[in-house]
Amino acid sequence: MATDSIQQTIEAIYQSESRRVLATLIRVLGGFDAAEEALHDAFRAALEQWPRDGVPSNPRAWLVSAGRFKAIDAARRQKRFDALDDVGEKADVAVIDREAWADNESVEDDQLRLIFTCCHPALAPDAQVALTLREVCGLTTEEIARAFLTPAPTLAQRIVRAKGKIRDAGIPYEVPARADLPERLDAVLRVIYLVFNEGYAASSGQHVTRHDLSTEAIRLGRLLVELLPEPEAQGLLALMLLHDSRRAARSSPEGELVLLENQDRSLWNREQIAEGTRLVEEALPSGHAGPYAIQAAIAAVHAEAATAAATDWDEIVGLYGVLMGLTPSPVVELNRAVAIAMRDGPAAGLAIIDGILARGELRDYRLAHAARGELCRRLGRTAEARASFERALALTRQEPERRLLERRLAELSK
Amino acid sequence: MKYLCLVYLEKDKLHAVPDSECMACGNGFRQGGVLVAAEALQPVDTATTVRVRNGKTYITDGPFAETKEQLAGFYLLDARDLNEAIQMATKIPPAREGSIEVRPVRELVP
Numbered sequence: 001m002a003t004d005s006i007q008q009t010i011e012a013i014y015q016s017e018s019r020r021v022l023a024t025l026i027r028v029l030g031g032f033d034a035a036e037e038a039l040h041d042a043f044r045a046a047l048e049q050w051p052r053d054g055v056p057s058n059p060r061a062w063l064v065s066a067g068r069f070k071a072i073d074a075a076r077r078q079k080r081f082d083a084l085d086d087v088g089e090k091a092d093v094a095v096i097d098r099e100a101w102a103d104n105e106s107v108e109d110d111q112l113r114l115i116f117t118c119c120h121p122a123l124a125p126d127a128q129v130a131l132t133l134r135e136v137c138g139l140t141t142e143e144i145a146r147a148f149l150t151p152a153p154t155l156a157q158r159i160v161r162a163k164g165k166i167r168d169a170g171i172p173y174e175v176p177a178r179a180d181l182p183e184r185l186d187a188v189l190r191v192i193y194l195v196f197n198e199g200y201a202a203s204s205g206q207h208v209t210r211h212d213l214s215t216e217a218i219r220l221g222r223l224l225v226e227l228l229p230e231p232e233a234q235g236l237l238a239l240m241l242l243h244d245s246r247r248a249a250r251s252s253p254e255g256e257l258v259l260l261e262n263q264d265r266s267l268w269n270r271e272q273i274a275e276g277t278r279l280v281e282e283a284l285p286s287g288h289a290g291p292y293a294i295q296a297a298i299a300a301v302h303a304e305a306a307t308a309a310a311t312d313w314d315e316i317v318g319l320y321g322v323l324m325g326l327t328p329s330p331v332v333e334l335n336r337a338v339a340i341a342m343r344d345g346p347a348a349g350l351a352i353i354d355g356i357l358a359r360g361e362l363r364d365y366r367l368a369h370a371a372r373g374e375l376c377r378r379l380g381r382t383a384e385a386r387a388s389f390e391r392a393l394a395l396t397r398q399e400p401e402r403r404l405l406e407r408r409l410a411e412l413s414k
Numbered sequence: 415m416k417y418l419c420l421v422y423l424e425k426d427k428l429h430a431v432p433d434s435e436c437m438a439c440g441n442g443f444r445q446g447g448v449l450v451a452a453e454a455l456q457p458v459d460t461a462t463t464v465r466v467r468n469g470k471t472y473i474t475d476g477p478f479a480e481t482k483e484q485l486a487g488f489y490l491l492d493a494r495d496l497n498e499a500i501q502m503a504t505k506i507p508p509a510r511e512g513s514i515e516v517r518p519v520r521e522l523v524p
Contacts, residue, residue, distance in 0.1 A: 122462040122496060124475040161459060165475070169460040169518045172495040180497075183471075 006051045013059050014043060019138050021063045023110035027173055028064070029071050032135070032163045037074070038067035045070065064107075111136070112175045112227045115220075119188040120171050127162035128191050134159055136223075137216050147213050148198065185228070189236050189292060192220050196240045200247075214244055225279075234283040235293025241276035242299035245269040256407075257400040261308035273303045294323045313343035330361040338371050346375040366395035370405065377412065386412055416450060418488065428457060433522040451490055453519040462496065464503040464514045471504050478513040486512070490519075 018039060025035035025042075042063045056062040118131040129148075133139045141159065145152040165171065176184040199213030221237035249263035258264075277300045283293040298319045305311040320336035333356055341349025353372050362368040373388030386409065393405045423430070436454065443449035461477040489506060493499035496516070503514040 121473040122475055122500070127475070165460050168456045168520075169462065169516075170493075170495045170499075172497055176497075 006055065007047070009055055010043070010046055010050060013046075013055075013063075017060050017063065018043070019114075019136060020111055021060055021067065022135065023114040024064050024107055025067045025071075027106065027110055027113060028068055030173075031167060034071055034074075035067070038071040039063075041070035041074075042067035109175055109227075111223065113173050115188055115224065115227075116175055116184060117166060117171060117173050119184075119191045120166070121184075121187050122169065122171060123162050123165060124158075125191075125194075127158050128187070129194055130155055130158050131162045132191050132220070133195065133216065137220060139216065143212075181230075185230060185232065188224065189232060192217050192224065193236060193240070193292075195220070196243075200243060214240070214247075218244060231283040231286040231288045232290040232292050234279045235290060235296050238276040238279035238283065238296035239292050239299060241272045241279070242296055242303055245272035245276065245303065251400065255400065257404045259404075260302065265306065268303065273300075276300060277303065291323060291327045294319055294326065298323075311342070313339055317343055330356050330359075331365070334362060334365075334368055334371060341375055346378040350375040350379065364395060366392045366401070369395065370408075373408065377408075382412055420485070425457065434524055437522050437524060453490065454522055456518045456520045458517070460518050462500065462516045464500055464509055464516055465512075466504050466509040471500070473500060477515050477517075480513065483512050 021042065022035055022039050025038050026032055029035050029038060045066045046059075046063065050056075115132065115136055118135055119128045123131065130144055133144045134141065139147075141156045142152050144150075145155040148155070196214050196217035199215070199217065218237070218240050221233070221240055224233045225237050245268050246260070246263060248269070249265065249267035250258055250260075252258055276296065280293065280296045280300045283289050284297060289297075298316055301312050301315050301319070316339045317336060320332060320339055323332050324336065334353065337349045337352035337356070339349075340352060350372065353368060353375065356362050357368065357372070369388045369392035373385045373392060376382075376385035376388060389405055389409050389412070393402060393409070396402050396405060433454070440449060440452045443452070458477050461475075463474045463476060463478050465472045465474075486508065489502075491499060491502050493502055496518075499516050503509060503516050506514050508514070
């Protein structure tokens with residue numbers, strides 16, 4: 001019985017501490033593979049010793065030392081195996097046991113080092129995502145492969161290659177210097193947001209595993225804010241929380257997509273909204289609010305409206321204007337046009353969308369045609385609405401979106 | 415005149431010739447007074463491409479892919495790590511026009 005509860009304790013400590021222990025072991029041992037092996041050995045040692053000796057007061061420090069000693073042992077054995085020569089042993093131990101290992105500040109930064117290394121721009125983007133989920137979040141290769149609908153061997157290969165590049169190309173295990181931070185942080189945020197969207201966008205099939213990706217991304221975002229409270233990191237976490245707060249409302253029990261204006265707002269997660277809104281309020285006045293914080297602010301305005309009609313569209317139009325200034329793109333312009341349609345009427349929005357399409361932009365973007373169809377429908381221009389919905393339908397690859405557009409088309413015929 | 419002799423090998427033949435033989439070759443050239451520099455490279459998997467456009471650095475995994483670009487020169491640099499090597503690469507003027515492939519050197523094993 002007592003053994004069982006100790007096993008549960010070890011299990012819980014594995015959940016909460018294994019990634020931090022790994023992050024420190026990578027620095028101490030100077031490599032991913034050695035650290036992973038040492039982590040494994042450390043927990044095996046814990047399973048043997050803790051039921052007998054009790055759980056140490058600082059399990060993380062215990063696990064780091066145990067992993068380090070196991071690695072030193074392994075290096076010794078390797079040495080003996082390679083050279084059958086014991087003379088060099090002491091020197092080898094000294095090489096592994098860098099004095100910096102006990103430095104407390106370093107230990108605190110190890111998780112950040114790990115995040116920035118996994119999201120290094122010299123690694124392929126899909127490798128950054130896979131490596132982050134594997135090393136920082138502790139997902140298994142099979143779990144990541146399932147979530148991304150990729151064969152497990154392909155994914156394993158990707159991770160092996162990325163680790164090989166980190167080792168052989170000399171990608172340093174460090175938090176970037178202040179001057180490089182904005183650009184490097186962008187790369188980290190991009191990886192986290194990609195993981196989130198991968199989980200959020202898929203609303204059919206693979207429900208569970210994909211939902212886990214969004215949860216994992218929020219966990220990562222929260223960890224990043226804790227380690228590095230930069231406004232854009234706060235902005236991204238807020239954006240993810242505010243989007244995720246609508247999860248229960250954005251699809252019907254039958255799995256049909258429900259648009260924002262038709263969602264049952266009582267299903268929105270108030271806790272996530274409160275946390276997201278608080279983060280936006282912290283990030284915005286900093287003067288360093290970037291595109292994530294602005295998008296989060298837009299989501300927060302939606303979240304505080306009791307009904308779609310009660311939405312402060314003027315505020316949303318203004319925020320899209322700010323976003324246009326930061327990251328001008330036809331997609332942002334399209335979103336702003338939809339907000340203008342809500343504020344000033346469908347004709348005003350339609351004029352902007354037609355302007356974008358006339359410039360030759362977004363012609364193959366399904367949401368541009370879906371939005372145009374909707375505004376035409378509201379103006380009673382049924383034939384044009386039908387043509388636009390049909391164009392959107394032809395461009396759509398996601399099943400729930402396809403069904404939504406088919407319903408819109410059927411409604412036009414009534 | 416100086417000549418750059420570039421060594422090309424298929425991936426599975428990277429270790430077809432023993433390092434010791436390559437070192438002996440290098441030593442022979444050195445004794446003959448003709449060797450300026452020689453290094454083996456890590457596989458192309460470890461390459462990083464650096465481009466500078468409008469003052470902004472673009473970093474991508476892998477070797478340059480632009481088939482119209484041709485090898486135009488080389489710098490053998492000593493950097494602390496890949497970050498420093500990338501920093502240095504951005505200062506090479508043709509980074510603005512074409513691309514710089516940053517590939518780590520591999521130590522030969524005697």
